[in-house]
Amino acid sequence: MTSSDRYDYCGLYxxxxxxxxxIELTARAIGAIRDGRLLRVGTIEIEIRRNDNCTHDGADFPTWPIKMEIERGNAPSHQVIETVSKILTHAWQAGHDAVAACDYEDELPDHGGYPRYRD
Known part of the structure; x- marks a missing residue:
């Protein structure tokens, strides 16, 4: 395994x-420890913040109001996939729109959610 591979980072909108x-939904979904807007589960860190690229119409997911930056740490790839999958499915079950943008979208439920929102 290299120090930089396809599982190192995910942006979730x-x-x-x-x-x-x-933050609360994500913490419950993955059983994370919270430190302000930063969540940790094992060595995975998730920062949840307002998206600097947010627009009023929010038509495209990169312009949605919330952005989660998910960094792997040294967690195994299966744990990263499981963590991001739980966040997505919990968000969808709560009635929220969620899309993961990463190099492993094809390993996530509904391909990271992208097919749900494209025209």
């Missing part, structure tokens, strides 16, 4: 929840 609600 969320629409339909406030930042605080997104």
């Amino acid at each position: 969320l629409r339909g929840a406030s930042q605080e609600a997104a």
Whole structure:
């Protein structure tokens, strides 16, 4: 395994929840330890913040209000996939829109959610 591979980073975009609600939903979904807007599960770190590229229409997921930056640490790839999958499915079950943008979308439920929102 190299220090930089396809599982090192994921950007997850969320629409339909406030930042605080997104943090709480994510913490419950993955059993994470919370430190402000930063969550940790094992060596995986998830920063949940307002998206700097947010637009009012929010038509494209990169412009949705919440962005999660998920960094692997030294977690095994299966744990990264499981963690991101849980966040996506919990967000969808709560009625929120969520899309993961990463190099392993094809290993996530509904290909990271992208097919749900394309025209």
